[in-house]
Amino acid sequence: MFQPSRLILLSVLCFPWVASALQETWETGYTKDDANGKWVLGYWKFDGEAALKDVSGKGNDLSLQGAVLSARGKFDGGLESFPGFPVQDKRHGAMTAAKPALSPKGAFTLEMWIKPKAEFKPELRCYLLDKKYVDHTDYQWQIGDADKAGLRRMFVTLGFGAESKAVYSLPFKLETDVWQHVAFTYDGVGGAKFYRNGVAAGGAKLKGYGAVTPGVKALSIGDRLGSNYGGFPGMIDEVRICDGVLSFERVAMQIVTTRQVWQRMETAKPLEIVVTNLRRETMTGAKLSVNLGGKDENFIVPDLAAGKSFTAKYVLNTSLKAADYELRARFETGKYATEQSAHLQIVPRLAPRMPVIMWGAGGDEIARLKDIGFTHFIGLGADVGAIWANRAVAPPGKPEMIERNRHTLDQALANGLGVVASLSPGRFLESDPKFLRVDRVGKPYARQDICASMPDFAPFFQVVGMSMAKAYGDHPAFTTALIDTEVRDASQPSFNAVDIENYRKFANADIPAEVVTRGGVDWTKLKDFPKDRVIADDHPILKYYRWFWTVGDGWNALHTALSKGVKGNGRRDFWTFF
Structure with missing residues (x-):
């Protein structure tokens, strides 16, 4: 007997699948x-x-x-x-x-x-x-x-x-x-x-x-x-x-996937057809077939003890023409048969184009964004609390949020739009005073900014990127990441112990006493400053600011770590900017 669609959207992070109770x-x-x-x-x-x-x-x-x-x-x-x-x-x-x-x-x-x-x-x-x-x-x-x-x-x-x-x-x-x-x-x-x-x-x-x-x-x-x-x-x-919710089916069958929309010719991760024996005795002689686009694929189902499951991995043929498809899975054992179906879509590949990015939008705005002429929109972010707590790759949000975001990615792909993630892990760290950069007297600046050179931060930023790549990186609509947006608006010379030591190792000298702000030093207040205003390449103040803006404020290393992490999906078409 044909069954209604039972398409289970699971996060790519493989949250635990809970089997049904026995029949x-x-x-x-x-x-x-x-x-x-x-x-x-x-x-x-x-x-x-x-x-x-x-x-x-x-x-x-x-x-x-x-x-x-x-x-x-x-x-x-x-x-x-x-x-x-x-x-x-x-x-x-x-x-x-x-x-x-x-x-x-x-x-x-x-x-x-x-x-x-x-x-x-x-x-x-x-x-x-x-x-x-x-x-x-x-x-x-x-x-x-x-x-x-x-x-x-x-x-x-x-x-x-x-x-x-x-x-x-x-x-x-x-x-x-x-x-x-x-x-x-x-x-x-x-x-x-x-x-x-x-x-x-x-x-x-x-x-x-x-x-x-x-x-x-x-x-x-x-x-x-x-x-x-x-x-x-x-x-x-x-x-x-x-x-309680009791079970009446002999077999529970679910089509498990993280996607409903694919780009033509992409290398697709397999869908899973999960079959669970809900009978209270072993099930033998069962058959499973999957049909898509008029072609059947058959799977051998082993004997299943009560409560045990069999997972068939079905590779979607993305070389089929761009269209809507109905995937049907049929399970048979003796005279009993059950079917499940899922609606899938294959869309055309897009030609290279100049990005026109909307700075923030939701999935409910996709039709309007497309009509206006945008090619991309910022629509993803990361909840980094659990990642910081464990210092390891973790879901960048609650399961329901990730599922909702992947649905938005499907919608975007179906409409020819790319989705940009705005990733600024430093915002999370700003809430802890011990992570802030401080002035010469050890006081955090009024406009807060993290001390980006702290050694724990670069690995954390990279893991945030890796977590995003694991959650969404397989999806072609996730095209771009905005890295640490506008962080340098608050960057200032930092006099945390790590910054003082880093500069001492670099220059074999202390940070010049004249350095106070990121905007440089007023030359008119410098003793014995050359009248022609030409200074040596190794002038201590010039040397510091060159170091500060390239290495010393710490942000370039964090940009690199975050970009490296989010590009860990292995896709050559993925790009980052800041």
Whole structure:
């Protein structure tokens, strides 16, 4: 069965990938901890003399409110419900008492088996679970009416206190008299997913939303809490509500990449197709194929023990013509098959051009920048705190920031723009007084600047550049780095111990007493200054200032270190300026 795109954008720094939990035993029912563990909020099997009992042991027993018990359940007994409005506007459900424990406090999972009867006409909709009614609390699970193709959508409405939000599944065929397992998960931070027969069936990300708001209503199974009633015309079995996001797929498959846009003929790093066996036993005889541009590539999948993964490395053929492409990965084991897809783009190479750089912009300005005529924009930076703390290559920002920046690089590449990083690690160091350059009396200058000659700084600047190269250097849209912008506006002769010693080693003399500022010395105040104003090449003051502006203020060495680091990506087309 075809699956929606599950493209995982990971930082090039390879942040840890967390595998999914093992599959729930939904195909055979639940026993032991899966039936009564502390995470199970309620579980109803409708079997035998205790058909209405909550098998989880949490005391959420049911009473019949128009629904009936049946011996024709999925595994044994089941619950039979009937159509509501407009056929018969009366309750056809089974209800608990008002139970706060059935209001999840964070992530949660809803699931059940359903089998519709012929009475579920295309124009009818129904309720599988309802704990909210019209309130902005808890949850409500429905199946909508059929479209012209006979397909329906499930949807769950979540209450967030001031409002409610609905999440829809993909369209699917709900066949009469056929059992189907359906499930819904919510991660407590906006992520909602549907599953049908162990296969992902759509969902959504509700940005800015957290846990649902607990309500005070009872739980109704098979119908709405109030009118207009909407009973499910069919059989229901194995209803379970749990804390946490549970897994229903046999296999988790993700297309893992740091990119969605490539430049034609570039040497692309492989995409990864990660397949994880979520079954609780070893999976054998599986096959994986990847299709792009009409060409298939097959991978041999080894036997996978429970919870183990296989990673196929797929090299994108960037010699294909510039166009949009759909990459499809298909995994098969026995009669089971699942697919994932990802939208990719290959864009033309650009001819050499004169840079026209916008001094600062975001990804949301790309269309306007292109329309005006800019070729580049300053849109990247680095958070260097962790790099300084560890003195080692590290992510130049939080994972979500790096992911966002790489998305901006994709957008820029798709629009023919280059992105410039503005890198000034010295700004971070200025906050510590011991790093500042000082005047002759040992006091930091009013306009602060770091003592750039301190020996720890050049390696740090180089590592900052290397960190940027590792995070973004593989991306053709990252073309340029602005190195230590405008730092010399604050540079002054420094009388830190390291500067005094550096000059003494260079000149075999102390810094001339007349030197105070970077602007030189007023010749009219110098004793015995030549009347023709011509001085020797080795005049002590001239010697100092030549040294200061080439080596002594320390910044040229830091520029070099930072430039060397950021050019460590090995790309000959990458350039720096300051």
